[in-house]
Amino acid sequence: MVIGSMIKAQFESLGVFFPDRIVSTEELIDRMPVKPLFDLEFLTGVKDRRWRSDAQDSYTIAMAAALDCLKKSRYSPEQIDVLICASISHFKGGLNLWMKPDLSKFLKKSLGLRPDAMSFCMTNACAGMLTAVHILNNMIQTGAVRNGLIVSGECITPIADTAVREIKETIDLQFASLTVGDSGVALMMDRAEDENEGIEFADFVTLAEFADLCLAMPSNENPGLAMYARAVDIHQEAILRLPRILKFVMKKHQITGRDFDYVIPHQTSTRAIEAALALCEKHLQVLPEALISIDRYGNTASTSHFVVLHDHLENKRLKKNSKIFFLALASGMVIGFVAARIGKLEACYGYRS
Amino acid sequence: MGTVLKASFASPDGPPSSVGMAAFAAKNCLAQCGMSISEVDLLINVGVFRDDNIIEPAMAPLIQKQAGLNPDPVRRGSLDHTTLSFDINDGPGGFLTAVRVAESFFKTGRARHALVVGGDIHPSRTPHRDFPFSTMAAAALLAFAEGDGQGFSGFHFKTSSNGSFGFSANVDLMANGLISRSSMNFEMEEDYTDRLIAFASEMLLELFQSGRMNAEAIDYVVVSQQIKGLGRRIAEAAGLNGKARVIDLYDQYGDAHTSTLMVSYHHLAGGDLLKKNDRILFLSAGSGLSASCALYTV
Numbered sequence: 121m122v123i124g125s126m127i128k129a130q131f132e133s134l135g136v137f138f139p140d141r142i143v144s145t146e147e148l149i150d151r152m153p154v155k156p157l158f159d160l161e162f163l164t165g166v167k168d169r170r171w172r173s174d175a176q177d178s179y180t181i182a183m184a185a186a187l188d189c190l191k192k193s194r195y196s197p198e199q200i201d202v203l204i205c206a207s208i209s210h211f212k213g214g215l216n217l218w219m220k221p222d223l224s225k226f227l228k229k230s231l232g233l234r235p236d237a238m239s240f241c242m243t244n245a246c247a248g249m250l251t252a253v254h255i256l257n258n259m260i261q262t263g264a265v266r267n268g269l270i271v272s273g274e275c276i277t278p279i280a281d282t283a284v285r286e287i288k289e290t291i292d293l294q295f296a297s298l299t300v301g302d303s304g305v306a307l308m309m310d311r312a313e314d315e316n317e318g319i320e321f322a323d324f325v326t327l328a329e330f331a332d333l334c335l336a337m338p339s340n341e342n343p344g345l346a347m348y349a350r351a352v353d354i355h356q357e358a359i360l361r362l363p364r365i366l367k368f369v370m371k372k373h374q375i376t377g378r379d380f381d382y383v384i385p386h387q388t389s390t391r392a393i394e395a396a397l398a399l400c401e402k403h404l405q406v407l408p409e410a411l412i413s414i415d416r417y418g419n420t421a422s423t424s425h426f427v428v429l430h431d432h433l434e435n436k437r438l439k440k441n442s443k444i445f446f447l448a449l450a451s452g453m454v455i456g457f458v459a460a461r462i463g464k465l466e467a468c469y470g471y472r473s
Numbered sequence: 474m475g476t477v478l479k480a481s482f483a484s485p486d487g488p489p490s491s492v493g494m495a496a497f498a499a500k501n502c503l504a505q506c507g508m509s510i511s512e513v514d515l516l517i518n519v520g521v522f523r524d525d526n527i528i529e530p531a532m533a534p535l536i537q538k539q540a541g542l543n544p545d546p547v548r549r550g551s552l553d554h555t556t557l558s559f560d561i562n563d564g565p566g567g568f569l570t571a572v573r574v575a576e577s578f579f580k581t582g583r584a585r586h587a588l589v590v591g592g593d594i595h596p597s598r599t600p601h602r603d604f605p606f607s608t609m610a611a612a613a614l615l616a617f618a619e620g621d622g623q624g625f626s627g628f629h630f631k632t633s634s635n636g637s638f639g640f641s642a643n644v645d646l647m648a649n650g651l652i653s654r655s656s657m658n659f660e661m662e663e664d665y666t667d668r669l670i671a672f673a674s675e676m677l678l679e680l681f682q683s684g685r686m687n688a689e690a691i692d693y694v695v696v697s698q699q700i701k702g703l704g705r706r707i708a709e710a711a712g713l714n715g716k717a718r719v720i721d722l723y724d725q726y727g728d729a730h731t732s733t734l735m736v737s738y739h740h741l742a743g744g745d746l747l748k749k750n751d752r753i754l755f756l757s758a759g760s761g762l763s764a765s766c767a768l769y770t771v
Binding site: 126208209210212213214215216217218219220221222224225226228229235236237238239240241242243244245251254255258259261262264278324325326327328329331332334335336337338339340341342343344345347360361364365368450451452453454 | 516521522525526527528529530531533534535537538542543544545546547548552553555556557558559560561562563564566567570573574576577578580581583629630631632633634636638640641642643644645646647649650651653654657759760761763
């Protein structure tokens with residue numbers, strides 16, 4: 121579909137993968153030598169999260185999600201023009217941080233894409249998949265590619281393992297690590313055939329002043345990966361700036377909350393989500409229904425918006441031809457918005473009978 | 474209309490940090506063309522090997538902060554001039570991939586300037602004996618020009634379809650334990666560079682023979698340089714024996730990995746070697762095996 125002289129891009133199909141193992145917050149707290157004073161489950165809303173097996177890593181989880189997506193897609197691997205791997209974690213062969221060649225090359229070969237298809241890794245913390253949507257939207261609109269597959273295999277529970285071992289104080293930079301869960305998501309995008317379908321806009325800003333408020337790297341206390349987050353500072357700085365950014369984006373794209381059926385915020389904690397949504401409500405005039413699945417999946421990093429979307433699509437909880445307002449908030453600090461109508465995905469999952 | 478290189482910078486003299494080097498290159502690159510920091514819409518880091526093996530956030534926001542590029546547009550009251558930062562990891566091909574990505578933002582009107590930066594370093598931030606690359610800070614400022622025929626065209630990307638990758642780099646966090654922050658394991662297959670030469674030259678030959686690229690029109694070749702003479706051998710194998718001059722700075726800088734194409738371009742641009750309508754073949758080759766190329770008209 122063409123808007124003005126521009127093609128419009130859409131979400132064509134969505135695939136997911138979740139490890140079988142479910143670990144409750146209670147179980148995680150039980151393992152901690154130094155227990156938090158506060159009620160982590162009450163504060164964050166995270167009851168359970170999926171947990172990788174020793175045989176699962178970013179690559180295997182991404183592969184499984186990509187295969188699930190391809191089963192639902194009208195495209196075969198050899199028809200795909202670009203593959204973008206957007207995960208924060210890039211483990212392959214266990215807790216092996218893989219830098220070169222980038223994971224997209226392994227995925228490209230294993231999935232059987234054409235040798236001349238583009239493939240690269242693109243990271244932007246928890247905004248990774250939505251940033252990849254922004255990138256692919258531009259590439260499809262300009263005809264650089266006809267379609268593309270965005271994949272993310274987030275194998276991030278290693279930071280929770282480290283936090284369980286290393287948290288020694290009742291206030292600790294690793295508390296946010298206890299909220300994460302593993303998951304894989306793959307999203308196929310192509311040209312929209314219907315003018316009402318697809319991505320209406322994507323807008324992102326990096327507030328780099330706060331880039332070092334959350335850092336993940338190998339731990340220097342125990343073997344493994346650790347994340348050090350000044351969660352309160354991140355929340356404060358984001359909340360302080362969100363209203364003006366939101367107001368700017370609303371004016372730029374001529375939108376209000378009435379234009380959307382649902383809003384999907386990044387799944388950090390219920391309290392942080394509630395605070396952000398309260399601000400959104402004030403400025404959007406009307407707050408669309410917020411979709412949240414943090415209770416069962418935790419914070420799944422770059423996949424979080426699409427884990428929620430999948431959860432609601434699979435349970436057929438969405439209105440027909442829903443228009444979604446995706447709200448990204450990520451380390452960097454990245455604040456981003458994607459507005460899209462997802463009728464094609466709904467058709468792919470089937471409607472409520 | 475096309476995506477053009479508005480300015481470039483390359484230097485081995487940056488601070489011993491991937492973030493520091495890229496920020497150093499970013500600031501110097503912008504200073505060269507007198508551009509305001511608020512005019513950079515996209516900051517794309519293509520460097521792969523980084524300080525402390527940090528995986529979050531992306532390196533680009535850390536670079537953006539250190540370079541002072543629009544770090545807080547809300548406080549500054551300039552939301553109509555913001556910067557989006559992210560990393561692209563495509564090995565030595567990262568630069569051309571970043572150009573391709575930036576170009577799509579230019580064409581939709583969602584960006585006017587993109588700054589591509591790189592600066593690989595061993596995660597220990599030391600001149601580690603196992604690190605097979607040289608540390609070079611590099612940056613290139615991209616813009617969309619209205620001029621006819623200028624800029625990048627004819628992008629082509631290719632990955633081998635067999636199960637061999639040629640070169641790998643990774644760090645096993647359990648095996649390396651408490652030194653994982655400062656460790657990286659590099660493995661190169663014995664015949665890696667020979668296979669890379671064959672793979673990249675075959676890609677070029679296909680393009681020349683199918684008429685998608687005109688070998689005769691190429692004035693310069695800016696190319697990955699894992700070893701001295703790699704570019705020359707690729708050019709010869711692809712039949713580029715005419716006037717095209719291969720830029721090989723291996724003796725000066727070694728293998729600057731993701732910075733190589735920017736370093737070589739900067740050498741050409743800074744040496745006043747280029748004249749209008751000269752054509753430069755940008756060619757990357759690396760593990761995967763992967764190769765990519767595009768033609769740039771000055």
